[in-house]
Amino acid sequence: MSDAEPTSVERARALLARHPVLDGHNDLPWALRKHRAYDLERLDIAQDQSASLHTDLARLRAGGVGGQFWSVYVEAELQGDRAVAATLEQIDCVLRLVERHPDRLRLAGTAAEVRAAMADGHIASLMGAEGGHSIACSLATLRAFHARGVRYLTLTHNDNVPWADSATDEPAAHGLTRFGEEVVREMNRIGMLVDLSHVSADTMRHAMRVSRAPVIFSHSSSRALCDHPRNIPDDVLAALPANGGVAMATFVPTFVRQETRDWLRDYEAALGAAGIDADDGERVRAFRAEHEAEHPCPRATAATVADHLDHMREVAGIDHLGIGGDFDGVVSTPEDLADVAGYPNLFAELIDRGWSEEDLAKLAHRNAIRVLGDAERVADRLRATERPSVATIEDLDG
Structure with missing residues (x-):
């Protein structure tokens, strides 16, 4: 008697063993700040933390995660020097996590380093700063964060910054100001990804016109399927192929259902x-x-998220999709995507819908790594001819 055919979830686990997930956004560092003031011994992710967190090392392994952009988010109530200091504390948390778990985590700052970490069975650990208030209107601070390993900046969080409009605030700049354009150009020059999650639709369109490198949406889904301002309109999704960027679908229930x-x-x-x-x-x-x-x-489910991915693939194309779950940054999660162990349930749903292994590999990590590498190549070219910008918001927006 032949063995039973593997289930869709078993097939998904096997696929993710070959093509692990590189997730665009996880708020574990902020959760560690809130719960235990960064005491990594009292809240040790080498232990089962399912009672308090969406994330620990065992569940990352079970979920087929091979790479993670750890969000070094700070709340918008922190401004100026306080925001900069808190972001540095977040960065320090990620660096200490990697140092504490060298057998499972490896710091990565380039596409090649992500691939090497995955090949060695480590979780490639990158950082993304969530909210332009973190840089306190300083391009030198932006460069300092990049030097510390930050590889994307979300231009806003839930509130406007002086140079860019948020999706969930009243329009002020109607996109980017002149200084906002300079921020994007300097990010291109140093090789930091421009993240357009959280920004207004006008800011999305404006940033994509200015950016000379591919952009990302680290954790946003389709506005056509769920009319939330945090999601991406179809005209922006349709513009992604020309830009070369990637939209990383999120799991937040109020964004997907x-x-x-x-x-x-x-x-x-x-x-x-x-x-x-x-x-x-x-x-x-x-x-x-x-x-x-x-x-x-x-309740949202993996099927709800798969509906967004089906639509986003139809509008933007398979080469421009990724995954950004937003775990440990939300109170509720979809029923079968409860934590970082849940990715196989989403990939099983997509397998059942007829997605090919090639398409699923692109979704899992290939597209995200490709965008990271493209941004590096743009930066190499720009640094050969451009000097670091010394512009200030007072100079440009007066």
Whole structure:
């Protein structure tokens, strides 16, 4: 009697052993700051941390993760020197994580280093700064972060910065200011990826016009399928092939399922009508439990995320897709993508939809590594003819 055919999940695990995931965004460093003030012994990711985190080493292995952009995010309430210092603390956290777990993690700053780490069975560890407030309007600070290993900058977080508009704030610059354009050009010159997650649609379009290197969306999905300002409009997706960039689909339930987004808006309205301060944690938790008992929240699944990837592939093409789960940066996750061990469930869904191994390998990591290498080549060319910019926001935006 022949052995039973492998299940789709078993096939997905085998595929990810050959073509591991390079995920565009994981907020573990900020979670370590919040939970244990960066005490890596008290919250050791070599141990099972499923009670408090989406991420630990065992679950990364189970999920087929071979590379990770660790977000060195700091909240927008931190501005100026405080934001710079906190970003350096985040960078230090990643560097200490890698130093603490040399058998599993390896620092990577180039496409070649990512490939070498994966080939050796390590998780290639890169860094991405989430929010332009981190650089405090200083191109020298931008260069210093790059020298410390940061390989992308998300131009904004949830609030505008003085030189670029966020997706979730009121328009001010209607894209980039002149200094914002200079930030993008300097990022191109040093080889730092321009990340357009979190920015407004106008900022996306403006940055893609200015950038001389491929851009990324480290954790954004399709606005056509879920009308959230954090997602990517179809015209921007359609422009990605000409730019050469990659859109890394996220798993955030309110970004991928319209019914979940609508539920959240209704819940927030009910919370406000009840006169409960959103910062009053105990009352909010009690109210939400009661509200959900009467009005269950629609759940996203791997199939929901696969719907976005199907659409994004149709609009942008398979060469411009990746994965950016946003684990440890969100409260809720899709049912079968609960943590970093869940990637095989998404790839199993795509296998069942007829995606080829070649297409799945591109999605898993090939496209992301290719964009990283393309940005390096652009930087090599630009540094041969351009000097570091000494422009200031006062010079350009006055």
